[in-house]
Every structure is written in C-alpha cells, then in structure tokens.
Amino acid sequence: xxxxxxxxxxxxxxxxxxxxxxxxxxxxxxxxxxxxxxxxxxxxxxxxxxxxxxxxxxxxxxxxxxxxxxxxxxxxxxxxxxxxxxxxxxxxxxxxxxxxxxxxxxxxxxxxxxxxxxxxxxxxxxxxxxxxxxxxxxxxxxxxxxxxxxxxxxxxxxxxxxxxxxxxxxxxxxxxxxxxxxxxxxxxxxxxxxxxxxxxxxxxxxxxxxxxxxxxxxxxxxxxxxxxxxxxxxxxxxxxxxxx
Numbered sequence: 001x002x003x004x005x006x007x008x009x010x011x012x013x014x015x016x017x018x019x020x021x022x023x024x025x026x027x028x029x030x031x032x033x034x035x036x037x038x039x040x041x042x043x044x045x046x047x048x049x050x051x052x053x054x055x056x057x058x059x060x061x062x063x064x065x066x067x068x069x070x071x072x073x074x075x076x077x078x079x080x081x082x083x084x085x086x087x088x089x090x091x092x093x094x095x096x097x098x099x100x101x102x103x104x105x106x107x108x109x110x111x112x113x114x115x116x117x118x119x120x121x122x123x124x125x126x127x128x129x130x131x132x133x134x135x136x137x138x139x140x141x142x143x144x145x146x147x148x149x150x151x152x153x154x155x156x157x158x159x160x161x162x163x164x165x166x167x168x169x170x171x172x173x174x175x176x177x178x179x180x181x182x183x184x185x186x187x188x189x190x191x192x193x194x195x196x197x198x199x200x201x202x203x204x205x206x207x208x209x210x211x212x213x214x215x216x217x218x219x220x221x222x223x224x225x226x227x228x229x230x231x232x233x234x235x236x237x238x239x240x241x242x243x244x
Contacts (some may be wrong), residue, residue, distance in 0.1 A: 014157050021165035023216060024144045027197050028055055029169055031098070031136050033177040034105065034190050035129055043126050048173055051133040056166040058141035063158050073146075087142065088205040094139030095201030101132065102194035109188055139201065189226050193219050 032051045036044040072090075075083040084092075144162070180186050196218065200210045 014161055017157060017161040018164045021144060021161050022168050023212075024140070025055075025165050025169040026216070026219070028052075028137065028140045029173050029176055030190050030193050030197075031140075032133065032173055033180045034102075034187060034194065035132055035136075036177060037181055037187060039126065039129060044177065045174075047126065047129050047133065048177060049170075050130060051137060052166060052170045052173060054134060055137045055141060055169065056163065058137050059145055059162045059166065060159060062141055062145040063155060063162065072142075082206055084205070087146065088207070090139060090142055090205075091201045092205035094136065094142075095198040095203075095205065097135060097139075098194050098198030098201065102191045102198065106188065106191050106195075109191070143201070143204075183230050185229070186226055189222060192222075 028051075032048050036047045036051075039047055072087040073085045075085055077084045077089070145158075180190055196215060200212070200215055203210050
C-alpha cells in the first residue's frame, strides 16, 4: 500500500481511471434522473439513493470476482459468424432494455398520458422502478469495471477510482434530477441520450465499437443547446412579467 501511495504511476493511473469512471457514470446518472422522474419527490430521492448505492455495490462486487469477470469474455455462442461472450450478451440485452424503456417513455411523453398520483405512490410502482435500476446498474457496472481492468493493474486503484466516481455521481445526481424535473423538455433530450447509449451497447455486443468520445460529444453538444434554450425561455418570461 505504501508503495502505491508514493508511486507517481499509481497516482496517474488513479486520476486517469477516476476521470474515465466519472464519464462512464454519466449514463447511470441520466437513466436515474429519467426513471425516478415519475415518482413523488420523497420516493424519487429514495430510489435515486438506492440506485447509486447499488451502482457502487455492483462495481465493488465485480472487482472482487475479477477471474470470473474476465471469463465472461470467453466465446459461448456464434450468431451468423459473430462470436458472442456472456459479456456481449449482457451488453446486447441491456442495450435493448434501454432502447425499449426510452422508446416507451418517449411515446408516453408524446401522447401526453398522465399517471394518476395514486398509481405513482403505489409500492409496486416503486418496486418496479428499483428493479429497472438494478438491471441498468448491472449493465453499466459491467461496462465500467471491464474498462477499469484494462487501464489499471492494482485492485486498490480500481476500488478507489470506483468509490470516488460513485461519490461524484451521488453529488451530481440530485441537481441533474431536479433540472430534468423542472424543465420537461430536457427529459425528452435525456430519453434520446438513452436511446443513443442503448444503440452503442448493442453495437458493442455485436463487436461493432462506436467510440464513446463521439457519443459523449453529441450529448454535451445537445445539452449545451438545450441549456441555451432554457436560459432563453427564462429571459422571455422575465421580459413578459416586466411588461405586465
């Protein structure tokens, strides 16, 4: 441990891996913000806390079974000339789940169907939300930890990077969720991001890698445009009030 604390290479690996884990955690935060938006505020906060705690637990558990995790990359199925491992199958399944969930939510938003308050506070709805969070947490955790394995050799560095990234996810999830709730148009944008991320996961599963840099650039660019729209609407409202 002392060797790691005094090693510049170890600190460089920690900083690099932490930054990467934070970027990969954006997917998790976006999904949590969207999925809890239909719950009452009290339940939404609790669901978000449970989701982030599960994200941390899943990541640490996966790190503790590295041998098993590496074994997930062994081919188990051949589909039309493409060999698939359990990791690929999990990524494909998780990506399709994200695409299906986001598409369902987009349809609900377009159709403007409102959920009754009684249904929203129902314990079964809360349970279903937690189940969806567990599925997506597992998929994102798998992707995140396999990336960590490829970038660092010491388990201590991996655990430290994951814990720091999850803490930053926890701090940022509240403001992100509030922003999505306060500005309904951003929810549609977040759902579009989830479709994009789901497509990338499915493509990865079928050995067609889409560089994450392209995806995150698209997300940042679209988010910046939406932020300008939010500021413009706010300024127009202020001008309208002053005229009245």
